[in-house]
Amino acid sequence: MEKSSAKEVRLVNLTKTFITSTRGEVHAVQNVNLTINPGEFVCLLGPSGCGKTTLLRMVAGFEMPSSGQILIDKDDVIAKTPDKRDLGMVFQNYALFPHLNVFQNIAYGLKIQKRPVAEIKQRVLDGLKTVKMDDFAERVPAQMSGGQQQRVALIRALVMHPGVLLFDEPLSNLDAKLRLYMREEIRRIQLEVGITTIYVTHDQSEAMAMSDKVVILKDGLIQQVGSPQEVYHLPRNEFVANFIGKANVLDAKLVSKTADSATIDLEGCQYTIPRTTPWNPGDTVRVVIRPEAVHMGKDEIKSEVLKTIYMGVSQDYWLSVQGKEFEVSDYNPSAKQVYRTGDTVGIGLDGKSLHILDSED
Ligand SMILES: Nc1ncnc2c1ncn2[C@@H]1O[C@H](COP(=O)(O)OP(=O)(O)O)[C@@H](O)[C@H]1O
Ligand SMILES: [Mg+2]
Structure with a gap:
């Protein structure tokens, strides 16, 4: 398909408060500041009710912000109706016209624009080729699977050559296997067309697999913006780490630090983390440890096995450390010693895979 004239989207102090009769003021989106660069694929990620849809609907023009700005290529679009914002949108329920066939569905917007017939035909067939659905032009939505309908909805948005593409949980209605296929398909086409994309999902693996940048939201507030590697390895707070x-x-004690490393004492063992920290020697710090970053059967931190489950790909353990449950995933268990409930086991850590949280909350 033709390359997009990818646009920049900038949100400045964007806020939406709903006044409701039952819940009073609902702060759906609070003071969001975010820049989405031309051609970037950005996921809005967070639990149900965190404000993802409201944020996307404000960008699309279906919801009026309470305050703040939405700039598309530096142009404030708040006063513009959705059709004047140069956006394409793909919804969870496909929103195809049931009585029109695939060709007519995709051609719909171009016809309204009164494009020449030959051009319409060219663009529609070109789009169908992109999703390998050349043979589907005559079918109506009821004659297609959910995944096929969603590909048609995607092409219908793209043939208009918008500067920005918006998705709201587009894969939620598909089964697990098709979701995996479709996320690759959407990302492949997005990269091919080079279009700026804002993609709403509550599925963290979808966000990790697709995004250049992930925006994590909670209660209408941005918790962190970063690449998949950053939000996974360097979470800003406990919410992000767990989400x-x-x-x-x-808990650990900061022992010493240099310009680019920090040494902590964790249960009497010392680990050096190769990154800076805002904390000072003597401070108590909170350290994030991923379940797959723990080595079982080492002579470091003593723990007791509370529960264990064989998952095939891993042996999962719930240990007791600092009086709390501590999860470990020990991969490739057929090559490892397996521990049982009640066993005492020493665990080992690598400084490189540890992360000290910056904030107190
Ligand atoms: N039209 C509305 N009127 C009142 N409250 C709303 C409206 N739309 C959304 N909300 C509330 O705003 C919050 C954010 O909702 P939403 O943006 O749909 O979240 P998400 O898409 O992340 O699940 C929720 O508390 C929701 O109940
Ligand atoms: Mg939603």
Whole structure:
């Protein structure tokens, strides 16, 4: 398909407060500041009710912000109706016209724009080729699977050559296997067209697999913006650490630090983490430890096995450390010693895989 004239989207202090009769003021989106660069794929990620849809609907023009600005290529679009914002949108329920066939569905917007017939045909067929659905032009939505309908909805948005593409949980209605296929398909086409994309999901693995940048929201507030590697390995707070994957958080004492490393004491063992920290020697710090970053059967931190489950790919353990449950995933268990409930086991850690939380909350 043709390259997009990818646009920049900038949100400045964007806020939406709903006044409700039952819940009073609902702060759906609070003071969001975010820049989405031209051609970037950005996921808005967070639990149900955190404000993802409200944020996307404000960008699309279906919801009026309470305050703040939405700049598309530096142009404030708040006063513009959705059709004047140069956006394409793909919804969870596909929103295809049931009585129109695939060709007519995709051609719909171009016809309204009164494009020449030959051009419409060219663009629609070109789009169908992109999703390998050349043979589907005559079918109506009821004759297609959910995944096929969603590909048609995607092409229908793209043939308009918008500067920005918006998705709201587009894969939620598909089964697990098709979701995996479709996320690759959407990302492949997005990269091919080079279009700026804002993609809403509550599925962290989807966000990790697809995004250049992940925006994690909670209660309408941005918790962290970063690459998948940053939000996983360097979470800003405990919420992010737990929302993206699983995390153990233990208390440790900061022993010393240099310009680019910090040494901590954790249960009498010292580890050097190769990054700076805002904390000072003597401070108690909270350390994020991923379940897959723990070595079982080492002579470091003593623990007791509370529970264990064989998962095939890993042997999972719930240990007791600092009086809390501490999860470990020991991969490739057929090559390892397996421990049982009640066993005492020493665990080992690598400074490189530890992360000290910056904030107190
Ligand atoms: N039209 C509305 N009127 C009142 N409250 C709303 C409205 N739309 C959304 N909300 C509330 O705003 C919050 C954010 O909702 P939403 O943006 O749909 O979250 P998400 O898409 O992340 O699940 C929720 O508390 C929701 O109940
Ligand atoms: Mg939603």
